Amino acid sequence: MTTSGQTRPRGLGLALAVIATAQLMVMLDLTIVNIALPSMQRELGFSTTNVTWVIDAYVLVFGGLLLLGGRTGDLFGRRRMFVVGIGLFTAASLAGGLATTQSWLIAARSVQGIGAAIASPTALALVATTFPEGSPRNRAMAIYAGMSGAGGALGLLLGGVLVDMASWRWVLFVNVPIGVGLLLLAPFVLPSSAGRRGRLDLPGALTVSGGMALLVYGLVRAPSVGWSDAGTITAFAAAAVLLATFVLVEARSPQPILPLAFLGHRNRAGGYAVMMLLGAAMLSLIFFLTQFLQDVLHYSAISAGLAYLPLPFAVGTVGLVVSRQIKRFGTRPFLTVGPLIVAGGLFWLSFVTSSSGYSVVLGPLLLVGLGMGMSFVPLTLNAVAGVGNHESGLASALLNTSQQVGGSIGLAALVTVAATVTRDRMSQVTGALHGALGASRGAGATTTLHQLTVNATVRGYQAAFLGGAIVAGAAFLIALLVVRAQGRSATPAVAPAAESISVA
Known part of the structure; x- marks a missing residue:
């Protein structure tokens, strides 16, 4: 049974391979960079506290925009947004591997998080809409789940191999050939689907993501400059204002990113x-x-x-x-x-x-x-x-x-x-x-x-x-x-x- 406005591909095995590989790549980056952090810290001159932004920039943006990313697939078509998410993730991985400054690397990791936030929930939705109910869908879900779990474990091991045999830059470069392959295959093996009417809750997404980012910034800043520093206090105050605003926005939005009820x-x-x-x-x-x-x-x-x-x-x-x-x-x-x-x-x-x-x-x-x-x-x-x-x-x-x-x-x-x-x-x-x-x-x-x-x-x-x-x-x-x-x-x-x- 197919969803209205959607065509189901014939090569379900290849479709599953594309979806599962994309999820593996996204989850891989939650851990692969951890092993490379000491090398990144030495080469780019990160302080002990600031180096956490290499992790936080990805995780925070990924988590903060995950609900919004899933919503884009519903509105604009899942295959289209899957390609957009993988494209962003791949380009940001290349840029991050070429980074020569701390700001450059952190910015690239943030864009990776945006791509992951679009690709990951869209990939899961594609499993549900591509495979027929019953045994085929359950089997596909099990493979997808296995790739998700394997990503964290493989990232720790693969990160070590790449850093020792090449350099820390390859923990990011490794995504590029995988991403290019996915971009070439996706239009041919994934089902197309029409979007539906609705709107993105951008105010909600921006206020919650901005509030969380400022909260993390204040926590990272405090050890080096002090808890009473004006910049630290300002960061915490602004975070509180944005998070309170988020609650108000969600309470009044007709299509909230996070229904409070x-x-x-x-x-x-x-x-x-x-x-x-x-x-x-x-x-x-x-x-x-x-x-x-x-x-x-x-x-x-x-x-x-x-x-x-x-x-x-x-x-x-x-x-x-x-x-x-x-x-x-x-x-x-x-x-x-x-x-x-x-x-x-x-x-x-x-x-x-x-x-x-x-x-x-x-x-x-x-x-x-x-x-x-x-x-x-x-x-x-x-x-x-x-x-x-x-x-x-x-x-x-x-x-x-x-x-x-x-x-x-x-x-x-x-x-x-x-x-x-x-x-x-x-x-x-x-x-x-x-x-x-x-x-x-x-x-x-x-x-x-x-x-x-x-x-x-x-x-x-x-x-x-x-x-x-x-x-x-x-x-x-x-x-x-x-x-x-x-x-x-x-x-x-x-x-x-x-x-x-x-x-x-």
Whole structure:
């Protein structure tokens, strides 16, 4: 059965390959750049706090415009907007790989986020509209979901290989041949569809994205210039004004990007809050652990990528088991216990030291993977339970948006915590530094200075991991106190995007 105004292609296998590859590429960029951050920081001269914008610029724009991007497909035709999104993403990847300044790279990552925000929800909609209901669509959805999950894991490993064998620029260049191939194939293998009447909620999209960006900017700025700095205060004040304006715009808009009434459902709102907090914990884990592995333990980029493999393995394995047990136990037990286990893993990781080996990292990674694997599928099923077919896309998109926005804000906040703790620690050991330098000369003094600096940096990482544990603990409390048990019949067997949440 075809949607009105749409033609279904004959080569469904090739169509699925194009859609799944596009989603793989988009999700890949949520993690592949993390491995390259130390190299980017050294070559372009980023500070410890400003380097987070390489991640935040992509994640924040992606999450902030995800709902708007999905809406463009409805209004202007899904194949057309899929091509537009992939085109933007590919061009921005080329520009980012050629970057010679910090601003250039951050701007390119922002445009990547715009392209991803258009391409990702459009790709998911194309799965639903291209494949017939029943087994073909379920099989296509499973492949799409597998690509989504694989993107985060592959990004960590591929990023390490590219940085070690070529340079950090290739973590962006790698998207170019893939994107060009998709652009050449899409017009021939994807179904065309006519748009429909309606309008884009640009005021809503601009106010929420601008407010989030200013909030993150204030958090990133505060460690270097102070919380009482006029620029920091102005950023926070402007963020508050824009976010308040967003709420007013959505309340009055006839076609809001985020219907406020949709968040009135207790379980749904609680699930989005849990995902936002888990997104913050996960992105921060990958960011800080990458810095620790490469800068403190002196892992190569490839070794750092390999070190992460237990995480996606645990997420995928546990997620598969949980998806088969939900009909028996419901979503609430897994949704409650999962964040608690994540909090335990991050708390364990907060005890790492500059002399720790990989054995100290492996256990927490497996524990975090166990908790995330228990959480992802129940979160998606909770989001779409009781939602009509015409709103299932919105429910899934909001869950993904919660993860991306929570990740960017959480990363900025925990980078602030880490930078503040490191700075305070360095101030405390200033006397010891002067004493060491005054009592000895040459290599011995340099070694002492370097070790004290490393120890102070690790203290910051410890604080960030502990902060992540607290954030995940808050997710546990929300799941425990807000999300209510549902009848087995309220839990759908298959969610539209049950596995489209990446490990990043």
